Amino acid sequence: MILVTGATGHVGRPLVDLLLEAGAGVRALTRNPELARLPEGVEVARTDELPMKGIESVFFVLAAFPDGPAEVIRRAREHGVRRIVALSSYSARDDDPKNSIAVRHRDLERQIEESGLEWTALQPAGGLAVTALEWSRPIRTTGVVRGPFARAHSAPVHEQDIAELAARALLTDELLGAKPMFSGPESITYADRARLIGEAIGKPVRFEEISHDETRREMAEVGVPPAAVEARLRMFAALVDRPHEISPVEPYLGRPARGFAEWAADHIADFT
Structure with missing residues (x-):
């Protein structure tokens, strides 16, 4: 069971859907x-209970355990879990101690590597398309x-590409001890993202550009820690007018990555 x-x-x-389709048993933490509304056949448990009995493999995300994987690893060892697959980030390759995002993901990878379990660390690069969901309200109201x-x-x-790669790491031995880095198929600007969403919803x-100070204020209002704000500002400033390097997902999935236009079409309901 996973x-x-x-x-x-x-x-x-x-x-969860991909694992069920493959015939795997799934215990889902939430x-x-x-309120989970997960498919029939899935065992659902509370995140804070962390039930490990009968588990063979774990998919780990920091969003569920913001303090890191230590407790998950400890419980996994106690119950004879064999494998952990973690959603990391390509930022883990940045050794800048001022990059708080990189520091967290480097620590995540270090802990799973030292866990004694089989491991894989997925390193999506180029940003997650789902961050554009932060725009859903202003797009609906003002455009x-x-x-x-x-x-x-x-x-x-x-996100579907990440899920498919996670399923492969959990269900096969192809990615053991690997840190696959993969991006979307094209380099686009944030203004392009806005335009492509508009094209999808008709x-x-x-995109209206704002100052760094305005950005700091707005992120503080939604609870983003100051160190994370500064890390994002430094990272994105370095990407202005610089096309992002493409890291193909084909070697891992055997097909091209889904583009942002496809993502926008898949999420029309979120913006209308």
């Missing part, structure tokens, strides 16, 4: 089991989205 943490999240939810770097490039990854969407 334990999926963050089972109702953007990656966890499609991963903070609110009564204008705001951010600091209209011309910053990224190669956003569709309504013009415009």
Whole structure:
């Protein structure tokens, strides 16, 4: 049986479906089991209970355990779990101690590597397409989205591609001890993201660039830690007018990555 943490999240939810389709037993962790709405046949448990009995493999996300994987690893060892597959980030390859995002993911990878379990660390690069869901309300109400770097490039990854790669790491031995890095198939700017969403929903969407100070204020209002804000500002400033390097997913999935236009079409309901 496979334990999926963050089972109702953007990656966890499609991963649950893929594992069920493959015939695997799934125990899904969520903070609110009564609201999970997971498919029939899935065992649903509370995240804070962390039931490990009978589990062979674990899919781990920091969003579900923001303090890191230590407790999950400890319980996994106690119950004879064989494998852990973690959603990390390509930022883990950045050794800058000021990059708080990189520091967290490097620590995550270090802990799973030292766990004594079989492991895989997935490193999506180029940003996650689902971050555009932060724009859902302004797109519905005004058709204008705001951010600091209209011309910053990224190669956003569709969450379904991450879920498919996680399923492969959990169900086969192909990625043992690996840190596959993969991006979306194209480098696009944040202004392009807005335009592509507009094309998908049939309504013009415009990106309005704002200052760093405005960005700091707005992120603080939604609870983003100051260190994370500064890390994001530094990272995105370096991407202005610089096309993002593409890291193909074909070697792992045997097909091209899904592009942002496809992602926008898959999420029309979120923006209308």
